[in-house]
Amino acid sequence: MKNKIAYWGVFLALALVCSYVEALIPISFGIPGVKLGLTNIVVILMMYSVGEKDALLVSVLRIILAGFLFGNAFSIIYSLAGGMLSYIVMLLLKKTNKFKILSVSVSGGISHNIGQLIIAALIVENYNILYYIPALIISGIITGFIIGILSGEIVLRIGNRFKL
Amino acid sequence: MxxxxxxxxxxxxxxxxxxxxxxxxxxxxxxLKQGDRVDISVDGKLYGSYSLDTDTEVDIVNHNGTVTNVLIIKNHTADMVEATCPDKLCIKQKAISKDNESIVCLPNKVIATVTSNTKSDIDVISQ
CATH class of the missing domain: 1.20.5 (Single alpha-helices involved in coiled-coils or other helix-helix interfaces)
Incomplete structure (x- = not known):
């Protein structure tokens, strides 16, 4: 238990730093709201090395804290919707044991965008923004692919050091 | 590998x-269906709705009474040709004619959107 709390703290700090770095560098993909999703590296790393529930905990805490630090109440709602949907999809895909990290990450990237868009459509009550779905799916594939390669390499190299 | x-x-x-x-x-x-009208809104309020069938030139006047933007409707397309804003981004935006396309001029808070009289098929998708 003591080890777990230490890991939670370390990974939460790491995830927050990723959020901060992402807030610092404005990587624009031409579509508002599209981000690289660096923190997903931390979530995937935790899923594969520490534990799935721990990944969920850190993910939720990270979203709330990052929302207070860099965003506002709305960005918390959006991030939470995207984060939870992508977590569920990634977990289901991982549980099948048929896919590697790359696929898990791509599915996470796509579902994160879709989750955010659904909440956005509900909040502004304008279903025309669902028009962005194809663009967001494609950007989710691209960012998920990049993050998947990165986190795959990290898990391969240091993933087994966190086993409790 | x-x-x-x-x-x-x-x-x-x-x-x-x-x-x-x-x-x-x-x-x-x-x-991408052909639109029927172009709705212009200034500062969030509907400024006017113009049919794409008739060629006109629309001077968009803000609440101070000065002309901020000029929109030309020609050959079923609407294009922003003049703007008082410094960056002129709205002039660079391409002409609009299809349903739901829009030209946005942020500094002057002018939005021109193409709408269609028939309901869009979007309802089918959002189900």
């Missing part, structure tokens, strides 16, 4: 990419 990517992953990624491409093509076909 076998540890990084497997056969399932390649199939999975291929299916998703094909799905995304097909989906976006379908949406393009559904959405």
């Amino acid at each position: 076998t540890k990084r990517i497997g056969k399932n992953d390649i199939i999975f990624l291929a299916v998703i990419i094909i799905f995304a491409v097909v989906f976006s093509i379908i949406l393009k076909i559904v959405f």
Whole structure:
């Protein structure tokens, strides 16, 4: 238990730093709201090395804290919707044991965008923004692919050091 | 290499990419219908609605009474040709004619959107 709390703290700090770095560098993909999703590296790393529930905990805490630090109440709602949907999809895909990290990450990237868009459509009550779905799916594939390669390499190299 | 990517992953990624491409093509076909009118709003309030069938030149006047933007409707397309804002981004935006296309001039808070009289098929998608 003591080890777990230490890991939670370390990974939460790491995830927050990723959020901060992402807030610092404005990587624009031409579509508002599209981000690289660096923190997903931390979530995937935790899923594969520490534990799935721990990944969920850190993910939720990270979203709330990052929302207070860099965003506002709305960005918390959006991030939470995207984060939870992508977590569920990634977990289901991982549980099948048929896919590697790359696929898990791509599915996470796509579902994160879709989750955010659904909440956005509900909040502004304008279903025309669902028009962005194809663009967001494609950007989710691209960012998920990049993050998947990165986190795959990290898990391969240091993933087994966190086993409790 | 076998540890990084497997056969399932390649199939999975291929299916998703094909799905995304097909989906976006379908949406393009559904959405890109010829519009009927262009609605201009200034500062969030509807300024006026003009039919795309008649060629006109619309001077958009803000609440101070000065002309901020000029929109020209010609050959069923609407294009912003003049603006008082410094960056002139709205002039660079391409002419609009299809349903739901829009030209936005942020400094002057002017938005021109093409709408159609018939209801868009979007309701089918959001179900």
